[in-house]
Amino acid sequence: MSASAGLSLAKFLGAYRDSVQTYIVDGVIQPGDKLPSENALMVDFGVSRTVVRSALTRLQAEGLVETERGRGSFALTPPDDGPQPVPGSRPVASVEDRLHLLEFRLGVESEAVALAARNNSDRQLRAVNAALEQFAASADHPGHAMKADFEFHRAIAAASGNPFYSDCLAALGQTMIAMPRTRLLTGVEHYARDHFDQVVHEHRSIAAAIADGDETAASAAMRSHLANSRRRFKASLRPPA
Numbered sequence: 001m002s003a004s005a006g007l008s009l010a011k012f013l014g015a016y017r018d019s020v021q022t023y024i025v026d027g028v029i030q031p032g033d034k035l036p037s038e039n040a041l042m043v044d045f046g047v048s049r050t051v052v053r054s055a056l057t058r059l060q061a062e063g064l065v066e067t068e069r070g071r072g073s074f075a076l077t078p079p080d081d082g083p084q085p086v087p088g089s090r091p092v093a094s095v096e097d098r099l100h101l102l103e104f105r106l107g108v109e110s111e112a113v114a115l116a117a118r119n120n121s122d123r124q125l126r127a128v129n130a131a132l133e134q135f136a137a138s139a140d141h142p143g144h145a146m147k148a149d150f151e152f153h154r155a156i157a158a159a160s161g162n163p164f165y166s167d168c169l170a171a172l173g174q175t176m177i178a179m180p181r182t183r184l185l186t187g188v189e190h191y192a193r194d195h196f197d198q199v200v201h202e203h204r205s206i207a208a209a210i211a212d213g214d215e216t217a218a219s220a221a222m223r224s225h226l227a228n229s230r231r232r233f234k235a236s237l238r239p240p241a
Contacts, residue, residue: 035073037072102233105226106227108165111165112222114215115159116210117217120159124159125159131151132200135200136203146174146177153177202221203225205225206222
């Protein structure tokens with residue numbers, strides 16, 4: 001797509017956001033995949049570097065992309081311009097929103113997983129374990145990891161036997177997964193892998209408690225996991241020393 005050199009920031013932002021959405025919907029990119037470079041965007045849209053960087057800063061604030069110096073910009077979550085799935089739902093458009101969402105999930109998912117430990121069927125338990133293994137195998141692909149992470153939590157909601165939990169997570173969508181910046185940063189690969197391995201361990205503890213039918217242990221494991229996720233996300237926002 002090309003545009004005149006006078007394309008405004010607002011028009012460029014809208015056009016670029018639409019392009020990101022199209023890429024994701026069409027399967028060209030997934031959350032975690034690299035987006036076109038600043039130079040490519042300047043040529044494709046006919047705008048200055050200042051306009052490109054201003055737009056990227058805006059998209060970062062919306063939680064749609066993450067930009068790392070020397071590496072470029074990466075898709076974090078698919079933009080959603082459609083109607084909200086349920087009344088009262090809201091977009092996750094800022095760091096504060098993500099932290100509030102993690103707090104919300106602490107209450108909701110800790111109860112859902114306790115019910116899953118009590119009510120799960122063999123089929124539902126297989127779905128939980130399948131999502132867990134898909135996540136564990138996705139360490140080198142942030143987009144796949146994000147999707148598998150969401151599927152793990154959604155499978156637990158389904159195993160609760162209460163459709164309102166499933167509806168809640170479906171309404172939140174993949175946006176509810178807060179991917180720490182460390183998964184995209186250069187020079188911190190070991191640090192990021194340690195974090196990923198810790199999340200896998202936390203997921204396995206949750207799945208094991210569900211399989212054991214231990215409601216108390218399942219709830220405690222989920223609370224610990226989401227509290228750790230909130231801590232990791234906050235830590236990832238701090239500038240490197």
